[in-house]
Amino acid sequence: MRRKEFLKKLEQELKFYKKIDTQEIIYYYEEMIQDAIDEGQNEEDFIASLGPVHSIIRNMVGDEEFIHEVKRSNNNSLTTLIGGTVKIFAFFFYGVAIFTTFIVALSIIISGIAIVFQSGIYIYANSLILSDYILIGGLILLGIGITLVGISIIKSTLRMSKSIKLYIIRKTKQLFRKKEVNNYE
Amino acid sequence: MDIQLKKGLLELMVLASIKYEDSYGYKIIQDISSIMEVSESTLYPILKRLEKQKLVKSYNTTYNSRIRKYYKIITKGREKLSKATEDYEEVKRMYAFIKR
Numbered sequence: 001m002r003r004k005e006f007l008k009k010l011e012q013e014l015k016f017y018k019k020i021d022t023q024e025i026i027y028y029y030e031e032m033i034q035d036a037i038d039e040g041q042n043e044e045d046f047i048a049s050l051g052p053v054h055s056i057i058r059n060m061v062g063d064e065e066f067i068h069e070v071k072r073s074n075n076n077s078l079t080t081l082i083g084g085t086v087k088i089f090a091f092f093f094y095g096v097a098i099f100t101t102f103i104v105a106l107s108i109i110i111s112g113i114a115i116v117f118q119s120g121i122y123i124y125a126n127s128l129i130l131s132d133y134i135l136i137g138g139l140i141l142l143g144i145g146i147t148l149v150g151i152s153i154i155k156s157t158l159r160m161s162k163s164i165k166l167y168i169i170r171k172t173k174q175l176f177r178k179k180e181v182n183n184y185e
Numbered sequence: 186m187d188i189q190l191k192k193g194l195l196e197l198m199v200l201a202s203i204k205y206e207d208s209y210g211y212k213i214i215q216d217i218s219s220i221m222e223v224s225e226s227t228l229y230p231i232l233k234r235l236e237k238q239k240l241v242k243s244y245n246t247t248y249n250s251r252i253r254k255y256y257k258i259i260t261k262g263r264e265k266l267s268k269a270t271e272d273y274e275e276v277k278r279m280y281a282f283i284k285r
Contacts, residue, residue, distance in 0.1 A: 025229065027252075027254070028210060028225075028229055028254070029225070031209070031210060031211070031251075031252070031253055031254060032210050032211050032225055034251060035209065035210070035211035035212070035253075036211060038249065039211070050224075050225055050226075051224070051226070055226075056225075056226040057226075059224065059226035059227060060226050060229060060230055
């Protein structure tokens with residue numbers, strides 16, 4: 001990402017935090033980037049090293065003193081009023097996303113098991129020739145493969161559940177903040 | 186390291202980095218990062234806080250036809266640094282007790 005794009009993105013995100021001196025933070029990063037370039041660093045590499053804009057802001061507002069300022073500045077804003085609603089919506093979206101993923105993964109696992117099971121029954125119930133065995137062997141492997149895909153979906157969902165939750169909360173907050181900014185502008 | 190402890194030490198590190206000469210954001214990070222990891226987004230609130238507590242003062246100066254913000258340690262900031270040096274002996278004793 002180039003400087004102009006980065007600063008624009010930063011400015012857009014900072015808009016959500018009223019009364020925080022957006023311009024001062026922009027100057028701070030502008031100066032930081034220019035100093036890095038003057039020291040021989042590559043512009044894009046340095047900007048990449050700063051991390052994503054939302055992490056930068058999260059880190060800044062993570063500072064107690066700073067968040068106090070943010071809270072104070074947002075006291076009369078809709079954010080305070082809808083804070084609880086945002087959380088409820090975010091957790092609802094999270095619940096739906098996780099539930100859907102699990103249902104899909106579960107149906108994949110069941111389909112896989114069903115293929116294996118049905119192939120087994122077919123072998124058991126019929127007298128087969130070699131080519132049938134090869135075909136059914138392939139089907140069994142396919143069934144196992146599908147089952148494993150389902151299991152790995154569940155495993156990765158569990159592993160990534162925290163990041164998914166954070167992502168959904170962030171997106172929901174953004175959605176509400178956009179509304180808020182529009183209402184105030 | 187404990188977040189609160191790191192935060193307190195970072196403030197002192199920033200003060201120490203401008204103890205002998207005034208400095209600017211990028212250089213402060215460069216000076217500190219060899220000892221302690223600090224990101225640009227961590228430094229900004231610290232600088233703001235130190236300024237608000239009147240431990241440092243900032244001023245703008247022209248460098249290469251652009252404005253650069255410098256930070257200068259002032260009396261209260263120097264006092265905080267000396268106090269930290271005094272506290273060090275006490276902290277060392279406490280850690281010796283914790284470690285035993």
